[in-house]
Amino acid sequence: MPDLMHDADAAAVNALRSSVMRxxxxxxxxxxxxxxxxxxxxxxxxxxxxxxxxxxxxxxxxHVQPPSMTRIIAMLEAKGLVRLEPHPEDRRQKIVxxxxxxxxxxxxxxxxxxxxxxxxxxxxxxxEWAKLREAAPVLEKLAHL
Amino acid sequence: MPDLMHDADAAAVNALRSSVMRxxxxxxxxxxxxxxxxxxxxxxxxxxxxxxxxxxxxxxxxHVQPPSMTRIIAMLEAKGLVRLEPHPEDRRQKIVxxxxxxxxxxxxxxxxxxxxxxxxxxxxxxxEWAKLREAAPVLEKLAHL
DNA sequence: TATTGTTATACTCTATAACTATA
DNA sequence: TATAGTTATAGAGTATAACAATA
Numbered sequence: 001m002p003d004l005m006h007d008a009d010a011a012a013v014n015a016l017r018s019s020v021m022r023x024x025x026x027x028x029x030x031x032x033x034x035x036x037x038x039x040x041x042x043x044x045x046x047x048x049x050x051x052x053x054x055x056x057x058x059x060x061x062x063h064v065q066p067p068s069m070t071r072i073i074a075m076l077e078a079k080g081l082v083r084l085e086p087h088p089e090d091r092r093q094k095i096v097x098x099x100x101x102x103x104x105x106x107x108x109x110x111x112x113x114x115x116x117x118x119x120x121x122x123x124x125x126x127x128e129w130a131k132l133r134e135a136a137p138v139l140e141k142l143a144h145l
Numbered sequence: 146m147p148d149l150m151h152d153a154d155a156a157a158v159n160a161l162r163s164s165v166m167r168x169x170x171x172x173x174x175x176x177x178x179x180x181x182x183x184x185x186x187x188x189x190x191x192x193x194x195x196x197x198x199x200x201x202x203x204x205x206x207x208h209v210q211p212p213s214m215t216r217i218i219a220m221l222e223a224k225g226l227v228r229l230e231p232h233p234e235d236r237r238q239k240i241v242x243x244x245x246x247x248x249x250x251x252x253x254x255x256x257x258x259x260x261x262x263x264x265x266x267x268x269x270x271x272x273e274w275a276k277l278r279e280a281a282p283v284l285e286k287l288a289h290l
Numbered sequence: 291t292a293t294t295g296t297t298a299t300a301c302t303c304t305a306t307a308a309c310t311a312t313a
Numbered sequence: 314t315a316t317a318g319t320t321a322t323a324g325a326g327t328a329t330a331a332c333a334a335t336a
Contacts, residue, residue, distance in 0.1 A: 009274075012281040013263050017172060017255070019281075019288035024169030026288075027162060029208075037326070056294060063174075068327050070296060092294045092335045110162070118158050123290045128283045129154075135280030136157040136164075138273045143164035145268045182303070201317060213304050215319060237312045237317045 030116045032109040035079070039064065040072055041109070044081060047098040048106055054093050081105070168262075175261045177254045180224070184209065185217055186254070189226060192243040193251055199238050226250065 028038070036044075039062060046061050047053065053061070059069035073096055076082040081102040087093035121129060173183065181189075184207060191206050192198065198206070204214035218241055221227040226247040232238035266274060 008278060009263070010259070012278040013259050013266065014255070015281040015285040016277070017258050017262050019284040020165050020168045021172060022288040023165045023284075027166060039326080054294080055296095065328055066295065067297080067329080071326080087294095090294085090336070094295075110159070113162050114155070114158050117162050118154070120287060120290055121158065124283065124287065128286065131276075131280045131283050132161070132287070133153060133157040135276045135284075136160040138269065138276050139164040139168075139280075140160040141273070142265060142269065142277070143167040145265055184303080199317075200319095210305055211318065212306080212320080216303080232317095235313075235317080239318075 027113050027117065030113045032112050033105060037072075039068075040076055040081075043069075043072055043076065044098055044102050044106055047082070047096065048103065052095050052097045054087070054095060056093075058096060076102075172258050172262065175258045177257050178250060182217075184213075185221055188214075188217055188221065189243060189247050189251055192227070192241065193248065197240050197242045199232070199240060203241060221247075 031041075033041075042062055043058055046058060050061075055069045055073055056066055058073070059066045062069070064072070073082060073084065077084055081099055083097045083099055085095045085097065087095055121132070124132070176186075187207055188203055191203060195206070200214045200218055201211055203218070204211045207214070209217070218227060218229065222229055226244055228242045228244055230240045230242065232240055266277070269277070
C-alpha cells in the first residue's frame, strides 16, 4: 500500500474494518460448546497453533494475567481438554498440552463456523464470490502480519 | 456461490473465517476510550446506525437482558454519551439518544482503528492490496447480509 | 535475588427474580 | 392482564496483592 492514502484506499480500509468487526461478532455466536468461555476457546486455539506451552507463556499470548490463566487451565483440565505435565528441566514450570478431545472439538467448531459463513456467502453472486476468493489468502496474510 | 462446495471455496471460507476472527481481536484492542466496555461501545455503534431507541429495543439488538441494558445506559448517561428522554405517547417507555460527544468519540475510534489497519496493510505489495480493495465492498455486503 | 506459578480477595459485567408504573 | 423498565441479588470472569517453590 502506498504511503499516500488515496480516497479509494481509505474507503477500502474503512469497509474492511467495519465488516471484519461485524462478521466476527456474528461468527463468535456460532459456538459448538456453550460451556466454554471465549478465552478458554482462544487458549485451545493457541495451543493448536503453537503446540505445548507453559501457563505464563499462554497468559502473555492471551493478554491475560497469570492468576487468570491458572484458573482457565484448571477449568480446561477438569473438562479433559488439556493435560498438565511437569517441565523436565525446570521444576518451577509446567507444560500444558491439548488432548485429542480438544482437537476434535476445535475441528467441529471450525467446521460449524465455516458452514455458517458458506451459507451466508450463498447470498453473493459468482462475480462477488470470485473477488472474495481472490482476496482470502491476502486477508489471511494481513491477519498474520 | 455454488451449492456444491469446491475445494477452493472451502479453503477460501476457512481463510476468511480465521483471518476475520484474528483481525477483529487485534482491532478490538485499538480503543480510544479504555473506560468504555465493549458492549457500551457496541450500544453507541447501534445508536449511530439506527438512531434513537428504547432500552428494551437496544437490549434485544445487543443480545443482552433488559436489566443489563439499564445499567449500561446509566453508565453512558453518567459519561455524557447518551441522553434519556420520555416517550411522547407512552409514559412507560424512554428514548435513548447519543450526544454529539458520543459521535465525535466514535469517529475518533473508527479513525484510530483505520490508521492501525492501514499501517498493517503497508506490509502488502501493490497486487495484494489491489485484490483487497476489490474485495472490500463485497466483504461489506457479506457482513450486512 | 529473580522467576514461575498459585492462593486469597475484590471488581466488573451480565443474568435471573421480584417489583413498580403504565397500557 | 400484559408490557416497559427498574431494583436487588447472584454468578461468571478477570485483576491485583501476597505468597510458595525453584532457579
